[in-house]
Amino acid sequence: xxxxxxxxxxxxxxxxxxxxxxxxxxxxxxxxxxxxxxxxxxxxxxxxxxxxxxxxxxxxxxxxxxxxxxxxxxxxxxxxxxxxxxxxxxxxxxxxxxxxxxxxxxxxxxxxxxxxxxxxxxxxxxxxxxxxxxxxxxxxxxxxxxxxxxxxxxxxxxxxxxxxxxxxxxxxxxxxxxxxxxxxxxxxxxxxxxxxxxxxxxxxxxxxxxxxxxxxxxxxxxxxxxxxxxxxxxxxxxxxxxxxxxxxxxxxxxxxxxxxxxxxxxxxxxxxxxxxxxxxxxxxxxxxxxxxxxxxxxxxxxxxxxxxxxxxxxxxxxxxxxxxxxx
Amino acid sequence: xxxxxxxxxxxxxxxxxxxxxxxxxxxxxxxxxxxxxxxxxxxxxxxxxxxxxxxxxxxxxxxxxxxxxxxxxxxxxxxxxxxxxxxxxxxxxxxxxxxxxxxxxxxxxxxxxxxxxxxxxxxxxxxxxxxxxxxxxxxxxxxxxxxxxxxxxxxxxxxxxxxxxxxxxxxxxxxxxxxxxxxxxxxxxxxxxxxxxxxxxxxxxxxxxxxxxxxxxxxxxxxxxxxxxxxxxxxxxxxxxxxxxxxxxxxxxxxxxxxxxxxxxxxxxxxxxxxxxxxxxxxxxxxxxxxxxxxxxxxxxxxxxxxxxxxxxxxxxxxxxxxxxxx
Numbered sequence: 001x002x003x004x005x006x007x008x009x010x011x012x013x014x015x016x017x018x019x020x021x022x023x024x025x026x027x028x029x030x031x032x033x034x035x036x037x038x039x040x041x042x043x044x045x046x047x048x049x050x051x052x053x054x055x056x057x058x059x060x061x062x063x064x065x066x067x068x069x070x071x072x073x074x075x076x077x078x079x080x081x082x083x084x085x086x087x088x089x090x091x092x093x094x095x096x097x098x099x100x101x102x103x104x105x106x107x108x109x110x111x112x113x114x115x116x117x118x119x120x121x122x123x124x125x126x127x128x129x130x131x132x133x134x135x136x137x138x139x140x141x142x143x144x145x146x147x148x149x150x151x152x153x154x155x156x157x158x159x160x161x162x163x164x165x166x167x168x169x170x171x172x173x174x175x176x177x178x179x180x181x182x183x184x185x186x187x188x189x190x191x192x193x194x195x196x197x198x199x200x201x202x203x204x205x206x207x208x209x210x211x212x213x214x215x216x217x218x219x220x221x222x223x224x225x226x227x228x229x230x231x232x233x234x235x236x237x238x239x240x241x242x243x244x245x246x247x248x249x250x251x252x253x254x255x256x257x258x259x260x261x262x263x264x265x266x267x268x269x270x271x272x273x274x275x276x277x278x279x280x281x282x283x284x285x286x287x288x289x290x291x292x293x294x295x296x297x298x299x300x301x302x303x304x305x306x307x308x309x310x311x312x313x314x315x316x317x318x319x320x321x322x323x324x325x326x327x
Numbered sequence: 328x329x330x331x332x333x334x335x336x337x338x339x340x341x342x343x344x345x346x347x348x349x350x351x352x353x354x355x356x357x358x359x360x361x362x363x364x365x366x367x368x369x370x371x372x373x374x375x376x377x378x379x380x381x382x383x384x385x386x387x388x389x390x391x392x393x394x395x396x397x398x399x400x401x402x403x404x405x406x407x408x409x410x411x412x413x414x415x416x417x418x419x420x421x422x423x424x425x426x427x428x429x430x431x432x433x434x435x436x437x438x439x440x441x442x443x444x445x446x447x448x449x450x451x452x453x454x455x456x457x458x459x460x461x462x463x464x465x466x467x468x469x470x471x472x473x474x475x476x477x478x479x480x481x482x483x484x485x486x487x488x489x490x491x492x493x494x495x496x497x498x499x500x501x502x503x504x505x506x507x508x509x510x511x512x513x514x515x516x517x518x519x520x521x522x523x524x525x526x527x528x529x530x531x532x533x534x535x536x537x538x539x540x541x542x543x544x545x546x547x548x549x550x551x552x553x554x555x556x557x558x559x560x561x562x563x564x565x566x567x568x569x570x571x572x573x574x575x576x577x578x579x580x581x582x583x584x585x586x587x588x589x590x591x592x593x594x595x596x597x598x599x600x601x602x603x604x605x606x607x608x609x610x611x612x613x614x615x616x617x618x619x620x621x622x623x624x625x626x627x628x629x630x631x632x633x634x635x636x637x638x639x640x641x642x643x644x645x646x647x648x649x650x651x652x653x654x
Contacts, residue, residue: 018418020425021644049421050421053425054385054386054425054426054642055385055421055422055425056383056385056640057383057384057418058381058382058384059381068381086414087413087414087415087440088414091345091382091384094376094377094379094381094382095381095382098347098381098382099381113414315381317348
C-alpha cells in the first residue's frame with residue numbers, strides 16, 4: 001500500500017446553512033418535526049425562508065463539517081461536493097479552502113443554485129433542518145476522482161448523500177475505488193429519517209462496503225429495526241469492522257471485533273446541536289488516522305462535539321488543537 | 328404636522344457582513360488599522376477574502392443594523408438602501424423584512440453585486456472592516472421616496488453614505504424632504520476615518536441640516552478638530568439641537584440646549600464590538616420617538632449596545648424588549 005496524501009476524504013452534500021433562532025411554535029405552525037432533517041423543493045424553501053426570522057449564513061453539509069473540523073484538528077483532508085457557480089457556492093468554497101481542506105470539485109454551471117439548509121434552532125438548542133438540495137442533485141460518478149480516493153486513508157460518506165439519486169453511484173464508485181487501493185470506507189447514517197428513506201440500500205451497503213460505521217442511537221436502532229440499543233449495536237458489530245455509536249450526553253460506544261470502548265461525553269453548555277455528530281466523527285477520524293487507540297479517538301470526538309454544540313453553527317470557533325493537547 | 332407612519336427611516340449602505348475571527352498578526356500582515364473601516368475595490372476584496380479564515384455571513388450596514396435593532400425594540404421602521412439582484416441581496420432583503428423593517432428599495436439589476444464588508448474580529452473583540460461597496464454606489468436621489476421620508480418622525484442617515492458619491496444627493500434630498508414635512512434629521516458619523524474623508528461636507532451638513540447627531544469620542548473630536556472631548560462636545564452642542572455622544576465603556580453624554588444627561592455603559596462581556604454604535608443609536612431613537620426622557624433614551628441605547636457586543640454579529644440575538652422592560 002502506497003503512502004497516503006490525505007487522512008480523510010469526505011464526500012457529501014455541499015450546503016450553505018441559514019441558521020435562525022425560533023420558538024417551538026414556529027416548528028408546529030410549519031409542521032416541522034423537531035430535530036429532523038427533511039428535504040424541501042425550491043418553492044417550499046422559499047416559503048419557509050420568507051417566514052423565518054433573520055438568519056446567519058455559514059457553510060454546512062454534514063461531511064463538509066466533518067472535514068472542516070478534522071482539518072482544524074490537524075488531519076490532511078479532501079472533500080468532494082457539488083456547489084453552483086453562484087455567491088453561496090463561492091462562500092462554501094472559500095470556507096472549505098480557508099479551513100485547509102482540498103476541494104477540487106468543479107461547480108455546476110447554469111443549473112440549480114447552491115444547496116441551502118434552513119435551520120431553526122429552538123431555545124433547547126435542538127436544530128430542525130429543511131434542506132433544498134439545489135446543485136447537490138448533480139453530484140455524480142464523474143465527480144469522484146479515483147486518484148484522490150486512492151490517496152486517502154479513509155473515504156467518509158454521509159448518509160444524506162443517498163437523497164440525491166445520482167450521488168448513490170458516486171457513493172458506490174468511491175467505495176470501490178477505496179477498497180481497490182486498500183483503503184477504508186466510513187459511513188455516517190446522518191439521521192433516523194434518512195435511514196427510514198433508504199433502509200434497504202443502507203443495510204446492503206453497510207454489510208458489503210462499509211468498514212467504519214458512525215451512527216447515533218436512533219439511527220442504529222432504525223437501521224436494524226431493533227428495539228434496544230444493545231441489540232442494534234450487536235448487529236452493527238457483526239456487519240462492520242468498526243462501529244462508532246454515539247448516544248448524546250450518554251457518551252459513545254466503540255466496537256471493533258471483541259474490543260469495546262465506552263467513552264463519556266464531554267460536558268458542554270448546549271447552545272445549538274447543529275453539527276454535533278459531524279464533529280464527533282471528525283475528532284474520531286483525526287485520532288484514528290493518526291493511529292491513536294480507540295478510547296482516545298472517542299475522546300477526541302467528544303471534545304470536538306462539545307466545542308461545536310457550545311455555540312451557533314457547525315464549524316469550530318475555538319482552537320481545537322489546544323482542546324485535545326495531551327491526548 | 329400629520330401623524331407618522333414610521334418612527335425611524337434609516338438610509339444607508341446595504342451591506343452583507345462576512346465575519347471571521349483573526350489574530351492581530353493577520354491585520355498587520357494585511358496593513359489593516361485595527362477598529363477602522365476602509366473601502367476596498369472588487370480586486371482587493373477578493374484578495375482579502377481569499378486570505379481570510381472561514382466566515383459567517385449576516386446582514387449588516389450601519390443604518391440597517393440600527394433599523395433592525397430599533398424594530399426589535401418595537402419601533403416602526405423603514406429603510407432605504409441598494410442591494411443587487413443576487414443571492415446576498417436576497418439575504419439582506421429577507422433579514423430586513425423578517426426584522427419587521429419596511430424595505431421598499433428596488434434592487435440594482437445587472438450591475439455590481441451586493442456590497443459586502445469583510446470583518447476581522449481579533450481576540451480583544453475589536454472589529455476591523457474592509458468594505459466593498461458594490462451595488463451601494465448606485466443609491467441615488469431616485470431611491471429617496473419623499474412620501475416615506477415625510478411619514479417618518481426621524482430620518483436617520485449614516486455617515487458612511489458619504490462614501491458612494493451619488494448617495495450624497497440622496498442624503499440631501501432626504502434631509503430637505505424631512506424638514507419640509509416638519510420631521511427631524513439624525514446623522515451618525517460612522518467612524519473617524521469616514522469623518523476624515525468628508526470633514527468639510529460633514530461640518531456643513533451638521534450645522535445646516537442635522538437635528539440629532541450621533542458620534543463617539545474619536546469621531547466628534549475629529550469632526551471639530553478639537554483635542555478634548557469636552558471642547559468637541561461643546562461645539563456639537565452649538566451646532567445641533569440634540570447631540571448624543573458615546574464613549575465606549577465610559578458611557579454616553581447627551582446634550583440638548585442647556586440640558587446634559589450622562590448615562591453609564593451597561594456592563595457586558597465583549598465578544599465582538601461590531602454594531603455597538605448602531606445598536607446604541609437604535610435604542611436611543613426607539614426611546615426618543617416614543618417620547619421617553621433623554622436619560623431613559625440613553626439607557627435604552629446602552630442596553631441595546633451591551634446585547635450586541637456580547638455575541639458575534641451586529642443584529643440582536645436576545646429578546647431586546649425583555650431587556651428594556653420597566654424603563
